[in-house]
Amino acid sequence: MVGVLLFTVVVMTGCGNGTRSVAPPPVSTIFVAALGDSITSGSPGYDPSHGNAKLLGFAENPQSQWEYWAQQANPRLRFRNCGVYGERTDEIARRLLACQKGADVLVVQGGINDIAQGRPVAEAARNLRAMVERGKSLGLRVEVAELIPWNNGYPDADPKIRALNRLIHRFARAEHVRVLPFYRTLEDPKRRGRMKEAWTADGDHPSIAGYRRLGELAFRLP
Numbered sequence: 001m002v003g004v005l006l007f008t009v010v011v012m013t014g015c016g017n018g019t020r021s022v023a024p025p026p027v028s029t030i031f032v033a034a035l036g037d038s039i040t041s042g043s044p045g046y047d048p049s050h051g052n053a054k055l056l057g058f059a060e061n062p063q064s065q066w067e068y069w070a071q072q073a074n075p076r077l078r079f080r081n082c083g084v085y086g087e088r089t090d091e092i093a094r095r096l097l098a099c100q101k102g103a104d105v106l107v108v109q110g111g112i113n114d115i116a117q118g119r120p121v122a123e124a125a126r127n128l129r130a131m132v133e134r135g136k137s138l139g140l141r142v143e144v145a146e147l148i149p150w151n152n153g154y155p156d157a158d159p160k161i162r163a164l165n166r167l168i169h170r171f172a173r174a175e176h177v178r179v180l181p182f183y184r185t186l187e188d189p190k191r192r193g194r195m196k197e198a199w200t201a202d203g204d205h206p207s208i209a210g211y212r213r214l215g216e217l218a219f220r221l222p
Contacts, residue, residue: 030221033080033100033140034067035131036092036109039148039182041065041083043205048081063208064201069215088113089127096131105221106135107180109145111168115160116153125167132175141222144172145180149187151194152203158193178222185218186210 034040041047045064062068067079082099084092089110100106108131114124128144135142146165150157165183172179186206188196199210206214 028076029078030074030076030105031078031080031103032067032070032105032107033082033103034107034109035082035096035099036107036145037083037087037113038085038205039083039112039145040067040107040109041081041085042067042211043083043085044201045208045211047085048083061208064211066206066211066214066219069212070219071215073216074221083109086113088117088119089124089131093127093131093134096134100135100138100140103140106131106138106140106142107145107219108132108135108142109180109182111147111164112150112161115147115157115164121160121164121167124164125171128168129171129175132171132177136175136177142175142177143180143219143222144168144177145218146183148182148206149193149195150204151200154194162193178220180214180218180220182214182218185213 041049042062042065045061050060065081067081071077071079080099080103082095084095087110092110096106108128110128111121111124114127115121132142132144146168147161150161153161161183169179186195186199188194188199195206195210199207199213201207201210
């Protein structure tokens with residue numbers, strides 16, 4: 001009964017002449033560690049290392065990150081961008097512990113560099129699953145991203161990309177984690193296996209418009 005009376009008093013302070021209002025409850029921040037390769041880092045328009053960006057000739061436009069657009073859509077989110085250009089899944093995995101410190105959510109992304117370097121897709125899937133398992137063991141909510149279409153690698157690489165995406169979905173079901181639909185979010189419905197020209201900056205990576213689609217349409221909290 002006391003709780004009911006207190007609630008009534010609080011509500012009533014916001015009524016009357018309209019000069020007072022009830023303050024909204026504080027909104028908690030959700031800290032997301034994004035671990036991956038150049039698709040996570042934001043290539044070719046952005047690189048979180050800054051020094052690496054200059055070395056590779058990247059511009060410094062923070063809008064060239066899916067994380068930027070996800071945060072614009074949900075201001076509760078804060079991201080640590082742990083993307084490194086050119087890394088395979090085994091290399092990405094070595095940075096997981098450093099990346100996840102203090103995070104609530106871990107997003108695992110990678111695999112295209114394994115394919116580009118002729119590595120077996122099954123090996124890449126095992127590495128990705130191990131990262132998911134490690135994140136879960138650390139008490140994190142975990143999501144794993146699909147590989148995106150690769151225009152410059154089409155058509156040879158596309159069957160391998162699709163095969164790895166199928167393996168990602170398979171182990172994600174077993175691990176009860178969500179798959180971020182990066183592939184279908186960027187695939188051109190009129191040119192299967194490739195990104196729309198407006199959604200890619202260079203045939204390898206998304207454009208700002210492409211990253212915006214990933215951040216606004218593909219990313220959802222688990």
